[in-house]
Amino acid sequence: MYEKLELERIKLEVERMEFEKERNEKEYRFRCIEIARNSSCDNATLLQDAKKILDFIEAK
Numbered sequence: 001m002y003e004k005l006e007l008e009r010i011k012l013e014v015e016r017m018e019f020e021k022e023r024n025e026k027e028y029r030f031r032c033i034e035i036a037r038n039s040s041c042d043n044a045t046l047l048q049d050a051k052k053i054l055d056f057i058e059a060k
Contacts, residue, residue, distance in 0.1 A: 028057055
């Protein structure tokens, strides 16, 4: 009985961690766009700058 409860707890924890990972990835993208928005003048350079920042973060 205890093993089943523990297994269920672990499954829920894995689901929570996956959700947090997805949320953090989206948050990184929004932050990159926000940073690029502060330094770019038009939409084309905004997207390019955001992509460069995101690539830099992912490389770390």
